[in-house]
Amino acid sequence: MQKIIFTLILISLSIFCFAQGNYYDSVIDLTGQTLYTALHSLISTNTNNSYNGSKAFLFQQLDNVNGYVTCIYTGQSFYVGYNYTGSTNPNTEHIYAQSWFGVENDPVRRSDLHHLFPSDSNVNSARSNYPLFTVANHNSANVYYSYTPWQSYRGLSASGYTVFEPADESKGNVARALLYFNTRYYDTLTQQNVNMIPDLVVWNTQDPPDAAEIARNNAIYEFQNNRNPYVDHPEFVDRIWTTPITDDAITSPPSYLSLSSISPNPFHNTAVINIKSQDVGKAEISIYNLKGQKIRTWNQTLLSGSTEIIWDGTNSSGTKVPSGIYLINIKSGGETITAKVLFN
Known part of the structure; x- marks a missing residue:
């Protein structure tokens, strides 16, 4: 059994390395502002603008495991079969809220699978477009849900702003999706007076990429021709955001x-x-x-x-x-x- 498990691990690592190839050769030794700008150029190759196509791929293949998909915020499984398109419950969560888009109604942003995830429709509505940030007091917050495998919260931050805190099990995925979106489109991560970056940096460390997130990144690359660099190289987050840089660095x-x-x-x-x-x-x-x-x-x-x-x-x-x-x-x-x- 141990030999079989070791073989599977080696196969997974081989697929991961093969998928990356020499994708990061031009940026691998960079840091700070230089790395941030270089990653923007590297990953700005996605042109898919079919939202319906993205949703079909999301629910029928990308996040579909034996006909089930999992809510990004609660860990709850939904049986959807293989022809579902995410229009009812569960539906499609945009981790970077559509109302935040730097270009209104941009179909490429809307269709970008790196920030699209299945979600319980009620939890998706509860999250709304609130910043993804730490809730100061879970006891006084709305919990989604006490009976599901994971718990997310909507409540007040330490500064008194309404925010939505994803479950511990998905904090890293959410952080890397948001940091990707900021790097790809230069859209700000300060929303409703909340600068999300400090918490996202912490969440990236707290919840590193697992095999499922890496496989997801590989599949998205095949579908839309760009990668999330923070899944492949989570250390890039520290290289960029623990040196002096603003989330709007290119235009600051x-x-x-x-x-x-x-x-x-x-x-x-x-x-x-x-x-x-x-x-x-x-x-x-x-x-x-x-x-x-x-x-x-x-x-x-x-x-x-x-x-x-x-x-x-x-x-x-x-x-x-x-x-x-x-x-x-x-x-x-x-x-x-x-x-x-x-x-x-």
């Missing part, structure tokens, strides 16, 4: 904000976060754990030049946090920076 003005250093890193007692700004301005500096929970926030006026923030490894209640990796998120003047720090 020159950066006036930078993270000069985190010292020491790793740290045990205190870490000094050195922020450089060309102008005086207000900033929100937040610490997130790898579950996407905001554990500490400073509202700070940045000086022109350098500003230091000292973190002593405690949360907002003054309690020491567990050892591990944390994300520092800095927002000021429409710019966002995310970086990692190790507390031990």
Whole structure:
């Protein structure tokens, strides 16, 4: 049995490597803004604009396992047979909401399978076009559903905005779909005053691609001739979004904000976060754990030049946090920076 399992693993890895081929040769050593821009050029080869064709492929082949499809938010299985087109229940969820499209009613965006998933129609309606982000208090949120294999939530973020938090089991899939969409179309990931990027970076780490997601990426490539690079190389997410870059990087003005250093890193007692700004301005500096929970926030006026923030490894209640990796998120003047720090 062990020999058979090992053989299957090798076959799966071989298919994965063959499917990628030399697709990423031109970008594999890049980082930051350069990688982001190069990936945009690399993956902008999909021209499929048939939404009906995409839905038929989604429900009849791509996500169909023995006649069943699974809701991206609840894990609930629906028997749909092999001729279903996703028009009733379940229906088709656009992870990047259609109302957010940078080009209204664009058929290519609408038909892009990298962000289309089966969904319970009621949960799809409940998600609406709310940002995909962490709900601060699950106890006071709407849960979808307590009786299904997975639970997603609609409620308030820590900043008081209505958001939709996907189930832990699908957080990584959702994050990589949204980051793909931003990279492919340059459409913003700040919606309804919520910048989703910090949570998406965490979710990508928390829920890495599994064999099913990799196989899905391969099948979509065959159908529409482009890949989701963050499924093939989830480390690209850190290479781009843990260096100074905004989610609208290609059209953003020159950066006036930078993270000069985190010292020491790793740290045990205190870490000094050195922020450089060309102008005086207000900033929100937040610490997130790898579950996407905001554990500490400073509202700070940045000086022109350098500003230091000292973190002593405690949360907002003054309690020491567990050892591990944390994300520092800095927002000021429409710019966002995310970086990692190790507390031990």
